[in-house]
Amino acid sequence: MxxxxxxxxxxxxxxxxxxxxxxxxxxxxxxxxxxxxxxxxxxxxxxxxxxxxxxxxxxxxxxxxxxxxxxxxxxxxxxxxxxxxxxxxxxxxxxxxxxxxxxxxxxxxxxxxxxxxxxxxxxxATAQAQTEATKEAQKAGIEHAKGREDAYLGRKPSYTRKQFDSVVDAFNRGEAVAAIHKATGISRGTIYRIRDNRGQAEAALARWAA
Missing domain, CATH: 3.40.50.1390 (Resolvase, N-terminal catalytic domain)
Structure with missing residues (x-):
């Protein structure tokens, strides 16, 4: 074996x-x-x-x-x-x-x-649903950013697209905030914000084309 x-x-x-x-x-x-x-x-x-x-x-x-x-x-x-x-x-x-x-x-x-x-x-099903949810969040963020070139972009995200995906992936697997912080280096506050409002976090990335 x-x-x-x-x-x-x-x-x-x-x-x-x-x-x-x-x-x-x-x-x-x-x-x-x-x-x-x-x-x-x-x-x-x-x-x-x-x-x-x-x-x-x-x-x-x-x-x-x-x-x-x-x-x-x-x-x-x-x-x-x-x-x-x-x-x-x-x-x-x-x-x-x-x-x-x-x-x-x-x-x-x-x-x-x-x-x-x-x-x-x-x-x-959870693995596929996680992927589809991420795609929808990305789509929403892109749509939110379209046609708003002159709009105020807001604060630039302190995380990259890859870091965002890693956090979402970890939450869908049930990992704790402390473990995600250690693995990604993202602050706990930012991780909580991504968890509590994934769509908004995704939209911020789209506005900054991150």
Missing amino acids: QIVFYARVSTDEQTAAHQAKQAKAAGFEIDVVVADEGVSGVSTALADRPQGRRLFDMLRRDDVLVVRWVDRLGRNYADVTETIREFMRRGVIVKTVINGMVFDGATTDPMLMAVRDALILFMA
Whole structure:
């Protein structure tokens, strides 16, 4: 049996090493780290990523696949649910660092199977919903800024687009403000403002074309 950690890194502010460090801190003994960098989880299915394809080749029955959260596998509902089910069909156990979820195809108890499958569906839906919410916020911010070139721009945001996305991503995973502050370097006050009024924070970025 081998324990394989998979990381998907989509921005310059994320690193595979950081994600692997989180997993080890959570108690996972990792044998192999596999990472795709600069890859979108929205438009590129796991099987279409260079290192994602490698997972399907290297994982065998009783192996364990560890990911920070299911959004590392993808942000498309259908793709994520089918990916997890395919690994389970192969006898691979999928575990998440955040929330400590375990998806094991060896489960035969009907109630446990129902709970497991419901969790897969819920977490995959959450990953896609998070992406769609971010897109809508971006759209609202852009629309708010259109045609207002002479308008007062307001205070320039103290965070970048990548930092904003990281904060939103972290809140959707249920992470605490203190942890987000430590990971992003953004002040706690700013993180609270993003949490409490995401649309306004997004609009500020759009006004400054950030």
